[in-house]
Amino acid sequence: QVQLVQSGAEVRRPGASVKVSCKASGYTFSGYYIHWVRQAPGQGLEWMGRINPNSGGTNYAQKFQDRVTMTRDTSITTAYMDLSSLTSDDTAVYYCARDPGSPFYAFDLWGQGTMVIVSS
Amino acid sequence: EIVMTQSPATLSVSPGERATLSCRASQSVSSNLAWYQQKPGQAPRLLIYGASTRATGIPARFSGSGSGTEFTLTISSLQSEDFALYYCQQYNNWPPLYTFGQGTKLEIK
Numbered sequence: 116q117v118q119l120v121q122s123g124a125e126v127r128r129p130g131a132s133v134k135v136s137c138k139a140s141g142y143t144f145s146g147y148y149i150h151w152v153r154q155a156p157g158q159g160l161e162w163m164g165r166i167n168p169n170s171g172g173t174n175y176a177q178k179f180q181d182r183v184t185m186t187r188d189t190s191i192t193t194a195y196m197d198l199s200s201l202t203s204d205d206t207a208v209y210y211c212a213r214d215p216g217s218p219f220y221a222f223d224l225w226g227q228g229t230m231v232i233v234s235s
Numbered sequence: 236e237i238v239m240t241q242s243p244a245t246l247s248v249s250p251g252e253r254a255t256l257s258c259r260a261s262q263s264v265s266s267n268l269a270w271y272q273q274k275p276g277q278a279p280r281l282l283i284y285g286a287s288t289r290a291t292g293i294p295a296r297f298s299g300s301g302s303g304t305e306f307t308l309t310i311s312s313l314q315s316e317d318f319a320l321y322y323c324q325q326y327n328n329w330p331p332l333y334t335f336g337q338g339t340k341l342e343i344k
Contacts, residue, residue, distance in 0.1 A: 150333065160271075160279065160322055162333040174331040177236075210278055218285055220326035220333075221269035225278035 117141035119226035132199040137211030144192040145169040148214040151196045153207040201233045241336035247344040258306040258323035267326040270308045274319045
């Protein structure tokens with residue numbers, strides 16, 4: 116079954132870091148970019164960045180450039196998103212999503228989302 | 236940075252009628268435009284990519300059009316399951332950048 120399965124909900128204190136995982140199955144992991152998109156409560160979708168699972172190369176949105184790190188482990192077909200220096204504004208559902216690249220440049224498969232709550 | 240503006244913010248339409256949702260880019264994005272549907276508590280679902288190509292399994296009542304800066308998503312005959320949030324998303328080649336619109340809520344009239 117083609118799917119992305121994310122890790123469970125997390126609660127962090129302000130200033131801490133969080134690492135969310137995204138396990139891919141049912142397709143060739145190295146053949147599709149993995150993107151991370153977040154959605155704050157009641158808000159819209161916000162693109163954070165992407166990783167090329169084949170090369171490990173990353174591109175980050177400028178807003179997150181200084182505190183996000185995206186990695187992958189091809190041996191277990193899993194992508195990771197690490198976000199540091201958390202504030203309450205980072206409280207959101209974090210999604211991973213697959214992008215086939217050209218000619219799509221769109222996200223055709225999504226994980227179920229991981230709720231991250233930042234609270235003191 | 237390219238800004239995507241969707242209109243209207245909320246659209247009220249009766250079942251069986253046509254819905255037309257708009258998305259405008261602050262500069263040309265060619266045909267690198269996608270549409271998503273999102274229901275409460277669910278991840279978004281890809282409807283349209285390349286401005287006008289339906290994704291796998293998407294019913295023919297969904298259609299996309301436009302290029303450059305003006306795009307439209309049309310739902311020809313609304314079904315009960317179509318009432319949801321809709322987002323447009325653009326892709327910029329370099330630097331790689333993906334931007335979403337703020338969304339249109341399609342509600343039952």
